[in-house]
Amino acid sequence: MKQWILLICLVLISVPALAGQQRLYIYNWTEYMPDEVLTAFQEKTGIKVIYATYDSNESMYAKVKLTRGKGYDVVFPSTYFVHKMRKEGLLSPIDHEALSNFKHLDPALMDQPYDPGNKYSIPYVWGSTALAYNNNQVAPEMMTSWKDLWRPEFKNRLVMNDDLREVLGIGLIVNGFSVNETDPDRIHAAYESIRTLMPNIRVFSGDSPKQPLLNLEAFAGMIWNGEAYMAAQEFPAIQYAYPEEGAIFWVDSMVIPTGAENKKQAHAFIDFILDPQIALQVCEYIGYAPANQSAIALMPEEIKNNPTIFPDPEEVKKGEFQTDVGDAILVYERYWERLKTGM
């Protein structure tokens, strides 16, 4: 199946601009942009959009890396993949002058360590990974710190993301370290902590951590805020809580790979997405906070004041953004294998 998609893409690329029509190749997360936005862009600019999707940063990275990004014009990597791809020269600089809507971006999310000065990336949406619980079973005061996950009452009742950086990240946080630790001794300490958490873990969820909470299989756990927001709409007992040590934050950004062939059109698309009305439309569809302060101003009060989508700035300051850990990922992977084989 994948080979076919690749083959079709190659055929499409090798037929250069049929009838001189301008094209734009977008590579995005699944269910991360409404179709109406793409149609509106095509109607406004006459640029034909070819849209492909991925389900993890890792698979997106492998493809962009192998082709040097040739064949994709706009890609949406998360925080530490921007860092990694920038360091490896896979990203092309973005001309801020070409973006008339640049001024709408939220300064709080700009100029982060993963891309100082936003030379290579423009934030799209952002969110956090923090605690979730079902308030029919769990009192709010039982869920104030990452350490609460270790409570004996939660034996076999937690849902965790099936993501080694995030799970071992919690181990690092409770030991007082950074989630971006590269020191093997500290990662080992995190592993030792998570090992004692294993009896509480009911399920590692790779696709949708809200499901075990909605299914009543898990009473608490870690979750992305967008998932928690959607879960609460379906089942209001699901609550989202920022732990006192601070949550893990991430931003998904728009970037242009070095090998992109339609850089001008890519800038036009990024500028279109930064339009507050369009950013609002995106947020209403995917349920994550836009990196666009003018769009937030247009929102109804109940969404604007929802702490799940928009945390208190104090919470953001306490939290930490993930960055690339380089070869230390091998150490993380080793300990992850040990956790999952019960060693």
Place this chain on the structure above:
Amino acid sequence: MNERQGFKFIAVFLNMAWFAVFVLVPGLMVVGISFMTRDTGTFFSPPLTLTQYRELLDPVYAKVLGASLIYSLNTTLLCLCISYPFAWILSRVSKHRRPLLLMMVIIPFWTSSLIRTYALVILMKANGIINTLLSAAGIISEPVTLLYTDFAVYVGLVYSLLPFMILPLYAVMEKMDLRLLEAARDLGANTCQVFVHVVLPLSLPGVLAGCIMVFLPAMGLFYVPDLLGGAKTMLMGNFIKNQFLTAMNWPFGSAASVFLLLLMGLMIIIYFTFSRRFNRHQAL
């Protein structure tokens, strides 16, 4: 070359070309990469080495492989126990009822197995169909834990692979000469003896084929333990995927794939040796 031969030639050539391009070449690339060194810049780089294979000796990977083998083995045995009587009945019901029963085995497989696995989640979750019915009937007061257990994993694997066991068994049982069974009875064998000395040996090729067809895919269906078992155990499939995507250790992931390939090749060789010996035996 006449027209018929020409057609044959094209059909064979197309198949061979297809396998060469999409199976043989990628396979050889995997073998090649498994002897290289990890490189974050290009995924793998030249210095040839056996390090990857030496690292596979780490007890962690023995546990990963062991867990995968145990799931596959138990699934095969469960499938065999369920399918054997079913295939027997299927081959003995009247001829005009058989197509209906066969259709009932095959129809669920028109849907993607991933979708059927999600359907099992809806059945088994704490507020799912089974628990709701049981508590409505007053049989239970607290929901029974079904989902995210080994039980759920086996339900999923057996459900997904059952037809691969039923169909080869049915094929041999349907062809079985019933006069042999009558002869055995006439010679004084009881039901048990007829089964052990006549039915079982005659159905053995079907049993072997079914076991191979269930065992090998069971090693690869790692999304079933992920979705129904809660992803708490690492299996070969998860492990290889993690090596390629997360750790970006392509040579190590390739070495594990080559190892798995050899293991499966070995099983197929064993299967062919057995079936050849069996056929010769039967011919005598």
